[in-house]
Amino acid sequence: MPGFELFGPEERKEINDVMETGILMRYGFDGPRKGIWKSKELEAELCKRLDCGYAQLVSSGTAANTTALAALGIGAGDEVILPVFTFVASFESVLTVGAVPVFVDVDETLTLDPAAVRRAITPRTKCIMPVHMCGAMADMDALMAICKEHNLLLMEDACQSFGGRYKGKYLGTIGHAGTFSFDFVKIVTCAEGGAVVTNSEDVYTKLDGYSDHGHDHKGVDRGADLHPFIGYNYRISELHSAIGLAQVRKLDQFLAIQKKNYQQLKSILSTLPEVTFRTILDPEGNICTFLDWFLPTEEATRALLAELRQQGILAGNMYWYEHNWHYIRKWDHLKNATALGKLTDAQQKALLSLDKADFSASDRIMSRCISTSIGLLWTEEQTKEKGEKIVAAIRKVLSKEKAHA
Numbered sequence: 001m002p003g004f005e006l007f008g009p010e011e012r013k014e015i016n017d018v019m020e021t022g023i024l025m026r027y028g029f030d031g032p033r034k035g036i037w038k039s040k041e042l043e044a045e046l047c048k049r050l051d052c053g054y055a056q057l058v059s060s061g062t063a064a065n066t067t068a069l070a071a072l073g074i075g076a077g078d079e080v081i082l083p084v085f086t087f088v089a090s091f092e093s094v095l096t097v098g099a100v101p102v103f104v105d106v107d108e109t110l111t112l113d114p115a116a117v118r119r120a121i122t123p124r125t126k127c128i129m130p131v132h133m134c135g136a137m138a139d140m141d142a143l144m145a146i147c148k149e150h151n152l153l154l155m156e157d158a159c160q161s162f163g164g165r166y167k168g169k170y171l172g173t174i175g176h177a178g179t180f181s182f183d184f185v186k187i188v189t190c191a192e193g194g195a196v197v198t199n200s201e202d203v204y205t206k207l208d209g210y211s212d213h214g215h216d217h218k219g220v221d222r223g224a225d226l227h228p229f230i231g232y233n234y235r236i237s238e239l240h241s242a243i244g245l246a247q248v249r250k251l252d253q254f255l256a257i258q259k260k261n262y263q264q265l266k267s268i269l270s271t272l273p274e275v276t277f278r279t280i281l282d283p284e285g286n287i288c289t290f291l292d293w294f295l296p297t298e299e300a301t302r303a304l305l306a307e308l309r310q311q312g313i314l315a316g317n318m319y320w321y322e323h324n325w326h327y328i329r330k331w332d333h334l335k336n337a338t339a340l341g342k343l344t345d346a347q348q349k350a351l352l353s354l355d356k357a358d359f360s361a362s363d364r365i366m367s368r369c370i371s372t373s374i375g376l377l378w379t380e381e382q383t384k385e386k387g388e389k390i391v392a393a394i395r396k397v398l399s400k401e402k403a404h405a
């Protein structure tokens with residue numbers, strides 16, 4: 001991770017196909033484009049690859065989340081339950097469609113704690129939005145049971161977990177809709193892009209229209225299209241789809257490398273009894289973009305990070321607890337409800353109440369968690385060296401702690 005580490009002639013070839021005709025738009029220009037439809041081709045590839053009914057490409061993962069929520073009919077006043085550990089895009093999309101984000105704790109899966117989800121349900125709850133963080137899965141069986149019981153929609157933010165699986169199904173294809181990001185740091189990248197997948201034809205028709213100004217795409221040309229509902233422009237371009245196409249075809253190669261490097265690093269860290277690992281509900285389905293692990297205390301974790309920094313080997317070891325994008329602790333703009341325009345009263349009220357909310361259960365987990373990003377270009381020797389250096393640093397920090405105790 002990320003996929004750009006292995007850019008090659010394949011991406012260049014796909015882009016050149018598009019430049020041969022110069023038709024950079026995904027719709028229309030049927031004659032001049034001479035049969036080149038990279039976006040359509042990539043959508044078909046996604047359906048085949050993920051074994052799902054429909055795929056709609058859009059301009060980003062954030063646009064994918066917004067388009068998915070809109071297509072599921074989520075709007076003003078509806079509550080969407082999502083985790084405190086995610087990326088800001090998840091709540092941005094909820095706010096964009098006028099809905100209210102309801103944040104709940106994560107457990108050691110680093111995804112939604114189903115018990116916390118249950119406690120957060122109100123008569124206004126319309127959707128549960130698990131986020132499959134760092135390449136691995138939320139507890140989909142438990143969440144689907146809750147959705148069935150309370151008649152709720154399930155929208156999977158699988159933006160970080162393209163190619164991941166849960167009990168034989170691809171992440172993103174299990175709920176009513178699921179989203180992916182192909183931004184520059186994801187496992188498959190096209191610079192900027194995203195996709196929504198679904199098995200419902202009705203939802204797909206709405207995704208298709210919403211992401212292109214409400215066009216029904218049934219006219220003889222774009223000007224003749226009807227607009228059955230109000231949409232927006234979240235279109236992807238043919239250049240982005242071209243790169244995405246080359247990258248998706250390399251997914252199996254990426255997964256094989258990541259799994260190998262992940263296993264090697266994990267077995268080195270496993271030699272220390274003080275190191276524990278994230279709960280992975282279906283290890284086969286983990287895409288292994290990160291190795292997520294815990295130390296026994298926040299103090300030890302912070303001491304280790306300081307040690308890694310001092311040794312110049314901190315890079316790639318993510319401490320989400322202090323991260324500005326990924327964990328609620330640092331989202332002051334959200335907690336202060338600082339938007340450019342007016343939010344709805346319900347949104348404003350929910351956001352301003354976040355400051356007093358108790359997420360100590362998540363704090364206890366996230367404050368001890370380090371995620372080590374897995375490289376596609378690491379050699380076996382380099383992986384070994386990285387692992388051994390981390391192990392030595394942990395030993396040093398823990399023995400210092402013991403001496404102080």
Ligand SMILES: *Cc1c(COP(=O)(O)O)cnc(C)c1O
Pocket residue numbers: 060061062063065086087089090131157159160181182183192193194
């Ligand atoms: C990357 C990401 C997104 C949004 O993707 P962009 O393509 O950058 O807009 C949404 N959710 C999660 C969890 C992400 O990691």
